[in-house]
Amino acid sequence: MLLKTEQLCKKFGGLTAVNAIDFHIASGEVVAVIGPNGSGKTTFFNVISGILPATAGRILFNDEDVTAFKAHDITKRGMARTFQNIRLFQSLTARDNIVIGRYSRNSSGLFDGLFHTTRLKQEERENEVKAAELLEFVGLTAQRDVKARSLPYGAQRRLEIARALASQPSLLLLDEPAAGMNPREVDALLKLIEKLKATGLTILLIEHQMRLVMGIAERLIVFDHGEKIAEGAPQEVRRNAKVVEAYIGPEVSAGAKH
Amino acid sequence: MRKAVIFSLVVLAVTFVDSLDLTRDYIFPSYFKHILFVSLAYSVLTLSLNIVSGFIGQVSLGHAAFFGLGGYVSALLTQVYQAPFWPSFLLAGVIAALVGIPLGAPALRIRGPFLVVVTYGFGEVFRFIAINLDITGGPAGLPGLITPAIGGVSFSSIGVSGKEVFIVVMLVMALFLAFFMRQIGESRVGHAFAAIREDEIAAAAMGVNVAYHKLLAFVLGAFFAGLTGSLFVHYLSFISPDMLGSNESIMILTMVVVGGTLSITGSFVGAFLLTVLPEALRYLKDIVGLSYDPWLVLFGLLLVIMMRVKPQGILGVDTVFRR
């Protein structure tokens, strides 16, 4: 198992956002987490990526217990992510954003910085090459020197993915990558994710757009009110009564059964 | 680089032209040299605060505390323990840097406006302690501090005003810090700083150890402020608690903003502008015969106008990594 959680809980004061989640994803899988708004999906992401500390339970990444780890340590171990509300470095250019994404793959420190050592220069050359590759991969080569805040929405989303890929992760977390995209853009995104999958990257995504989910996910996990209410292949989960109820509501779904 | 060379040459020229004994009167009287020294000192302070409030975006209103702390450490070491200047000078920086850790620690958990409050509070606490301890001389401070020497030759024995060597040392410090910041700014550490400044959470997700870098910024800023404090008080031959005060801290922050956060040259501009302008106005006041110094009124008005017109500061720009 690449990533496993055991009885993972996250409470905010009296509110339980994530309740005893057992979860696993194997190397090379593409898994999607779906569920109504407010069901705890993003909080779940925030906890496993180390942005928020877990209240209880364990997180195992590559069989290592990373439950208490902070975000930067988890990233170093090979997990990268994008955010639901895009969190690019707005005043920096597209290229610079990706270069920062490479941070965990470099090791130059204060000394290297002060004296501009060979190590620093070498890392910079590598970063330049990788940045160019990634820009091309997401189709933003022409926007290399454009500030992130000036990029159109779809481009920003793609840039965020490129930035996450810059750390050469083994697990990529995508939080609603298709939010706000039109069908054409979603198709392009689908192709992008397929390309990533083909490289062997393990992908975990939160998504509402069924077109994307059904197109790429091998396994679906459904959250509702902080709990996992269903899990399985997309076609099965779709038909699961509890899932329908979670999205639509009990009375309506009861009526829909007939 | 070119700018640094030209700037240095100008400063050195102004400093030493009168020592050449070319004319009967002084081209640059002692007073001018004093202003030059103070401007350079503030340049270092502004640069050092720029690391904290510019590069890494943590607004700190307690920076003068490090300046004053360095001054007191140096004053006490030389007066009470008869220590020589240069080791005291270095220790002033080191101790200030160490104190930078607890002062920077709140920045790890507190954001934005709250941090302003805490750093402000800390600065005031320091001043308060300085006023109320006997060893720091109370509200009157400590007079009669020694004049530094180099190779046995006292600073004040060189040059016509005795200030020349001080100016050169401060110039060297300023240039060094400017160089240091430029180097760091374009390195991986600089990338980390920029990331934290833009978005701390995203920075952490990219693998940046936010806590370490924030503390690093505070420590570096404090170190240079402490060194400046030491040199400054030995130039004046005395120290007083007002040097630690929040008014000082506010002034330094203003210099950072006016010059342009993130801009190294801008810090020089901000420091010089806000040191020279009040002096020039005071001069004018004497000529015109005003009973009251209008500097502060004008200063306030200028700030408001300037923020309307160019809020990023005179030389403020967005970052672009050069590498």
Next chain:
Amino acid sequence: MLLVQQIINGLALGGIYSLIAIGWTVVFGIVGLINWTHGEVFMIGAFVGYFLITSFKVNFFVALFGAMIAGGFTAYLLNHFAYRPLRTGPRLALFITALGASTFLRNLAALLWEPHSRAYPPTLDFSVQTFTLGGSVLTVNTLQIFIFAVTLIIMAFLQWFITRTMMGKAMLAASQDLEVVSLMGVEVNNLINITFWVSGILGGAAGVLVGVLYAINPYMGALAGLKGWAVAVLGGVGSISGAMIAGLLLGVAENISSSYISSGYRDAIAFVIMIITLIVKPTGLMGFKFEEKV
């Protein structure tokens, strides 16, 4: 019983602190601005009140009303000319503008009105009364009781405003979530203007009250603004009820400490409390949270 006395003595000043703090906290809560100029609004209120009484010979209540209007209007002007244009700019710029405006006003006042202290001419007839309570003698200055009553009345008005009027309710809601309020169709600029008016009215009132109790000078805003800040932090920035309670607490605390510890440390108490609050419980007594959404 000395303690009870200290508490009573501290209430009048505490009430004034509350007013200042509420004025500060609503601006912070709704606009997110550290209102450096609040102290100057307070000072302007004090001086307007003073000139109304000395030059126009009005009574206390007219002076109070005049000061409140003056304070509110000043705050409104400050927002209109200095703050609003910078709302979308760099954060630091807003901060520096407030600083500049504060320095400008404070020193302009010193220029116009001379930097020395003045006392309000006596407009109210109060005396020192003594009571006996539980075997000990309490001395109470009825002027202080009056001032405290005035602050209570003002706060009662404020309470009515924020619970019974549309704008007031919007203000209360906005201090918790400005974005949502704007989505509900409330005109944000109007709301912010009202907020500054309220802030200024409270500050101006506090200025007059301090003038009556103590004295006024052009630099009085500095310390007052700072203490208002400290009180707001203690109460939980953005929380009106928090500011109310915390103000009273500070007033009493200052009084108690200045008799048990040396009075030179009196002003430091506000700072110490502020720092302790920020480190121990940054959300203050009322626990107002400023959670960032990830």
